[in-house]
Amino acid sequence: MDHVVVMAGGSGTRFWPESRARRSKQFLDLTGRGPMIRETVRRLFPLLRRENVWVVAGEKDAPHLSARSLGIPGRNILLEPEGKNTAPAVALAVARIARRDPDAVIAAAPADHAVAREHAFRSVLRKGFRVAGRSGRFVTLGITPAHPATGYGYIERGGPFGGKADGVFNALRFTEKPDLADARRFVRSGRYSWNSGIFIFRADTFRDRLSRFLPEVHSAIEGAFRTYGKKEFTGRLREAYRRMPSISIDYGILEKEKGILVIPADFGWSDLGTWRSLHEFLGGAGENVTFGDAILLDCRNALVRTDRGVVAVAGMEDVVVVRSGDAVLVCPRGRSEDVKRIAEEVRKRFPHLS
Amino acid sequence: MDHVVVMAGGSGTRFWPESRARRSKQFLDLTGRGPMIRETVRRLFPLLRRENVWVVAGEKDAPHLSARSLGIPGRNILLEPEGKNTAPAVALAVARIARRDPDAVIAAAPADHAVAREHAFRSVLRKGFRVAGRSGRFVTLGITPAHPATGYGYIERGGPFGGKADGVFNALRFTEKPDLADARRFVRSGRYSWNSGIFIFRADTFRDRLSRFLPEVHSAIEGAFRTYGKKEFTGRLREAYRRMPSISIDYGILEKEKGILVIPADFGWSDLGTWRSLHEFLGGAGENVTFGDAILLDCRNALVRTDRGVVAVAGMEDVVVVRSGDAVLVCPRGRSEDVKRIAEEVRKRFPHLS
Numbered sequence: 001m002d003h004v005v006v007m008a009g010g011s012g013t014r015f016w017p018e019s020r021a022r023r024s025k026q027f028l029d030l031t032g033r034g035p036m037i038r039e040t041v042r043r044l045f046p047l048l049r050r051e052n053v054w055v056v057a058g059e060k061d062a063p064h065l066s067a068r069s070l071g072i073p074g075r076n077i078l079l080e081p082e083g084k085n086t087a088p089a090v091a092l093a094v095a096r097i098a099r100r101d102p103d104a105v106i107a108a109a110p111a112d113h114a115v116a117r118e119h120a121f122r123s124v125l126r127k128g129f130r131v132a133g134r135s136g137r138f139v140t141l142g143i144t145p146a147h148p149a150t151g152y153g154y155i156e157r158g159g160p161f162g163g164k165a166d167g168v169f170n171a172l173r174f175t176e177k178p179d180l181a182d183a184r185r186f187v188r189s190g191r192y193s194w195n196s197g198i199f200i201f202r203a204d205t206f207r208d209r210l211s212r213f214l215p216e217v218h219s220a221i222e223g224a225f226r227t228y229g230k231k232e233f234t235g236r237l238r239e240a241y242r243r244m245p246s247i248s249i250d251y252g253i254l255e256k257e258k259g260i261l262v263i264p265a266d267f268g269w270s271d272l273g274t275w276r277s278l279h280e281f282l283g284g285a286g287e288n289v290t291f292g293d294a295i296l297l298d299c300r301n302a303l304v305r306t307d308r309g310v311v312a313v314a315g316m317e318d319v320v321v322v323r324s325g326d327a328v329l330v331c332p333r334g335r336s337e338d339v340k341r342i343a344e345e346v347r348k349r350f351p352h353l354s
Numbered sequence: 355m356d357h358v359v360v361m362a363g364g365s366g367t368r369f370w371p372e373s374r375a376r377r378s379k380q381f382l383d384l385t386g387r388g389p390m391i392r393e394t395v396r397r398l399f400p401l402l403r404r405e406n407v408w409v410v411a412g413e414k415d416a417p418h419l420s421a422r423s424l425g426i427p428g429r430n431i432l433l434e435p436e437g438k439n440t441a442p443a444v445a446l447a448v449a450r451i452a453r454r455d456p457d458a459v460i461a462a463a464p465a466d467h468a469v470a471r472e473h474a475f476r477s478v479l480r481k482g483f484r485v486a487g488r489s490g491r492f493v494t495l496g497i498t499p500a501h502p503a504t505g506y507g508y509i510e511r512g513g514p515f516g517g518k519a520d521g522v523f524n525a526l527r528f529t530e531k532p533d534l535a536d537a538r539r540f541v542r543s544g545r546y547s548w549n550s551g552i553f554i555f556r557a558d559t560f561r562d563r564l565s566r567f568l569p570e571v572h573s574a575i576e577g578a579f580r581t582y583g584k585k586e587f588t589g590r591l592r593e594a595y596r597r598m599p600s601i602s603i604d605y606g607i608l609e610k611e612k613g614i615l616v617i618p619a620d621f622g623w624s625d626l627g628t629w630r631s632l633h634e635f636l637g638g639a640g641e642n643v644t645f646g647d648a649i650l651l652d653c654r655n656a657l658v659r660t661d662r663g664v665v666a667v668a669g670m671e672d673v674v675v676v677r678s679g680d681a682v683l684v685c686p687r688g689r690s691e692d693v694k695r696i697a698e699e700v701r702k703r704f705p706h707l708s
Contacts, residue, residue, distance in 0.1 A: 017666070295699050297692070309680030310704050312371070312696045315689040321682070326663030328677050330684055335669040338651065342666045345649050350664050 001052060002129045003104050004044050005093040008037050008057040008065075008111035009083050014336070016343035017327030018305075026111040028066040030278055032291060037111040041070050047122045054078060054097065055111070056089040081238040083143050087252040088244050091221045092237075098203040099228065105133040107200040108249065114281055116268025122267040125198075131161075131168050132200040137261050138209075138254065139200040140171060142193025144266040148183035153195035153250070155262050156186075156338055171262040174254065193264045197271070201256070206253075212254045220244050266298055275320045276335035279303040280336075292323075301333065355406060356483045357458050358398050359447040362391050362411040362419075362465035363437050368628050368690070370697035371681030372659075380465040381418040384632055386645060388628065391465040395424045401476045406453065408432060409465070410443045435592040441606040442598050445564055445575045446591075452557040453582065459487040461554040462603065468635055470622025478619040479552075485515075485522050486554040491615050492563075493554040494525060496547025498620040502537035505627055505691075507549035509602070509616050510540075525616040528608065547618045551625070553608070560607075569609045574598050628690035629674045633657040646677075655687065 011024040019025050026037040033039055037055070044053050050071060056078045057065055067074040078093055090108050092349040097104045107125060115121045124141055132139040142155045153176045157169035174195065178186065186192035210216040220240035227233045254260060270281040279301075288296050292306035297314040304313055306323040313321055318333045327346070331338065365378040373379050380391040387393055391409070398407050404425060410432045411419055421428040432447055444462045451458045460477060469475045478495055486493040496509045507530045511523035529547065532540065540546035565572040574594035581587045608614060624635040633655075637643040642650050646660035652669040658667055660677040667675055673688045681700070685692065 083575040293704055295696065297696060297699065297705065306682065308702055309682070311682040311684070312700060313683075314685040314692050315697055316684060316686065318682070321684050323677075325683055328660065328663070328665040328675070328682055329667075330665070330670060330673070330675050332670065338668050342649065342651060342668055345651065346664055346666060349649065350647055 001101050001102055002048060002107070002133075003052045003097050003101070004048060004107045004125075005090060005097070006037065006040050006055045006109055006111045007086055007089055008055050008061065009080060009086070009089050010110070010112060010136055011058075011083070012112075013122060014339050015278075015342035016339050016346065017322060017324040017329050019343075023064070024061065024112075025272075027061070030272055031114060031282065036114070036272070037065075040109065040111050040113070041072060043115060043118045043121065044125075045071065047126060051076065054093050056080060056093050057111075058083050078184055084241060084244050084246040086249040087214055087247045088217055088221070088241065089212075090249055091214075091217050094203050094206050094210075095225045096228075098207065099225070102203065104203040105129050105200065106203055106206065107198060109198045110271070112272065113197065114270045114272050116270075116281070118267075120265065120267035121269075124263055124267060125200075126168070128198075128200040128263055131261060131263070132205075135161075135261065136202055136205050137259050138205065138257055139168075139241050139261045139263060140254075141196045141198040141200075142171075142262045142264045143196050143269045144259050145187045145192060147192050148180060148187045149194065150177055150180055150183050152177065152271070153197075154178060154183070154186050154192045156192050157194050157264065161261050163310065167263060169262050169264065171260040174250070176250075193262060194269075196269055199249070209253050209257055210315060214245075214247065214252045217244050217247070217252070218298070230239045275303055275322065275335035275339065276333045279320070279333060304334065321348055355458055356408045356457070356461070356487075357401055357408060357451050358402060358449075358461045358463055358479075359444060360394050360407065360409045360463055360465045361389065361440055361443055362409050362415065363434060363440070364464070364466060365412075365437070366466075367697035368693050370700065371676060371678040371683050373565065373697075377397060377418070378415065378466075379626075381415070385468060385636065386627055389418075390468070390626070391419075392424055394463065394465050394467070395426060397469060397472045397475065398479075399425065399563035403479060405430065408447050410434060410436050410447050411465075422521070435595045438595060438598050439601040440603040441531055441564075441568055441601045442575070442595065444560070444603055445568075445571050448557050448560050448564075449575050449579045450582075452561065453579070456557065458557040459483050459554065460557055460560070461552060463552045464625070466626065467551065468624045468626050470624075471517050472621075474619065474621035475623075478617055478621060479554075481521070482552075482554040482617055485554060485617070486559075489515075489615065490556055490559050491613050492559065492611055493522075493615045493617060494608075495550045495552045495554075496525075496566045496618040497550050497623045498544060499541045499616055500549050502534060502541045503548065504531055504534055504537050504633075506531065506625070507547045507551075508532060508537070508540050509549050510546050511616050511618065514542050515615050521617060525614040525617050525619065528604070530604075543597070547616060548623075549604075550623055563607050563611055568599075568601065568606045571606070572600070603638050607663050629657055629676065629693065630687045633674070633687060 008026045028033050053072050054076045091231045128139045154172040155171050158172040163170040224236040224240040227236050286301050288302045290304045293310045294304040295312040300317045302319045304321045322329045362380045381389050407429045413433045429449045483494045484685040509525050510527040512526040515522040522561045578590040581590050626632050640655050644658045647664040648658040649666040654671045656673045658675045676683045
């Protein structure tokens with residue numbers, strides 16, 4: 001059976017002032033359609049049974065997680081005692097799923113990305129399940145790059161997998177956040193995709209690679225699961241997490257794995273990494289995008305959000321103005337990457353507002 | 355005796371979102387030193403007895419006016435039943451003052467201007483009282499122009515009054531808000547001052563000119579004052595105001611008067627007409643000026659104010675960011691004049707926030 005693990009353990013400050021220490025990006029409604037995690041889960045339902053959609057998140061985020069509002073069974077929400085990056089999170093989910101469904105084919109997907117064309121997304125995902133299930137390989141979904149972004153990872157593809165012209169390729173190389181010159185070269189070549197962060201694998205493949213590449217994670221998780229269903233499980237899992245390294249799936253497994261496949265696709269994907277990319281996802285070039293009661297006079301390419309009151313902006317171009325609760329942010333769109341720095345400054349100087 | 359009438363009847367929207375329909379500029383603390391009207395009154399005290407400082411304001415502003423916090427007797431606050439611009443306001447005050455002190459010399463001054471050098475201001479005002487008292491002329495205080503402002507009135511001066519070299523001149527001509535070319539010519543010539551809006555006169559002079567130039571205002575006020583001290587006075591005054599035209603001192607009296615004198619001076623005056631002029635009054639060229647909890651990263655020449663929470667601004671130049679209560683304003687400094695238009699737009703679309 002096909003399963004999806006939605007990885008919701010992240011915490012971020014690049015959407016300050018909306019994201020705060022206690023409210024991470026995946027729980028924000030950035031697009032106006034609902035909290036990102038709920039959108040991520042919802043767009044899977046036409047493809048999967050609700051019992052086959054899983055969420056892994058940190059214990060600290062439990063108050064934001066409602067199985068009912070997500071539409072999945074409560075037992076499908078897996079809480080990590082502490083955040084140790086994506087490899088332990090996925091390992092935990094795979095161990096849990098495999099107990100119920102040893103033949104599971106599993107897609108791991110970030111909780112906080114956006115998809116504009118959901119039909120296209122689901123049909124690529126369906127193909128990924130099929131390829132991963134039959135081949136026993138790791139399959140990644142690659143995104144046709146729209147511009148030479150330097151904030152994404154790139155996947156270079158080689159020849160078609162198995163010599164067939166069905167859109168599945170051997171992945172040659174992963175490159176994290178290249179410089180602009182490399183990014184331009186990648187895009188021009190036509191042989192690169194953005195790394196969507198969505199990868200698909202059989203449970204048995206994953207456990208085999210985990211035991212070889214990250215044996216300390218493998219044994220910690222397996223050890224804890226020997227008590228699964230007993231009352232000491234929670235304590236054992238906490239103990240296991242304390243011992244495990246903090247490591248991502250990309251560095252811990254994918255970099256070491258040979259024979260990864262990539263399915264290039266174009267389903268209107270965005271990682272919504274910054275206010276700027278939210279603006280790009282929602283608005284056409286030069287368009288203003290507003291949420292809440294906003295008045296814009298002679299503005300162009302502005303993103304203006306407010307959760308209460310009114311925000312009036314006049315005569316500004318390429319600007320981000322966000323009011324959330326007690327805090328207001330104003331910066332040029334092009335400096336959206338600096339929002340992290342601003343959030344740190346706020347945390348230092350006004351800790352109650354960070 | 356010398357008296358000052360502080361004219362506090364104005365209402366303005368150029369400081370939206372801080373100024374609102376129910377809270378005019380003179381009651382705002384724009385400079386961080388206190389409400390403008392309180393500052394205007396306070397800076398007179400070293401010169402005048404508190405009983406000789408008067409405030410004329412609209413009835414609607416009574417809730418904002420506390421004689422105790424202004425430091426003047428309650429009976430020195432004169433409330434107009436409705437706003438009819440400055441000529442009726444001053445006429446009302448002069449009628450009231452003359453009943454107690456028929457030989458009064460009176461300065462009328464706006465409640466919402468700022469003065470950086472108070473000692474210099476008081477010494478010019480003292481001179482103005484002396485000259486107006488002895489000569490029976492209208493005396494205006496002129497401000498040495500710092501730049502060719504197009505938002506101010508200009509006074510052209512002629513020869514020295516009475517042939518004496520004591521800094522008092524005949525005023526030749528008043529020009530309201532010139533275009534930039536004229537403003538430049540005025541400043542270059544060295545013969546022009548900005549009109550500070552402060553003018554000084556003897557009570558008898560004023561009443562004489564009022565009866566000649568604005569007889570309907572004169573007779574309405576005089577008529578009401580025939581019942582002064584009786585219980586029908588309030589009703590009579592309301593009746594008088596209903597009949598009076600709405601007219602400024604400048605158009606109603608000064609434009610018609612011959613022989614006005616001007617004392618050019620330089621006491622760090624600003625009418626604080628816009629967010630931009632507030633910024634210029636408070637900050638040096640290129641400096642950021644902040645009020646409240648603000649974080650500025652890589653900003654230049656920015657004015658950032660907040661009355662609560664935190665405002666973070668990054669990578670912006672020449673920008674005004676103001677949060678007040680429910681509302682946020684963002685605009686370039688150079689568009690401060692448009693704030694009025696923004697406030698109108700807010701009033702139209704979100705009447706509860708205007």
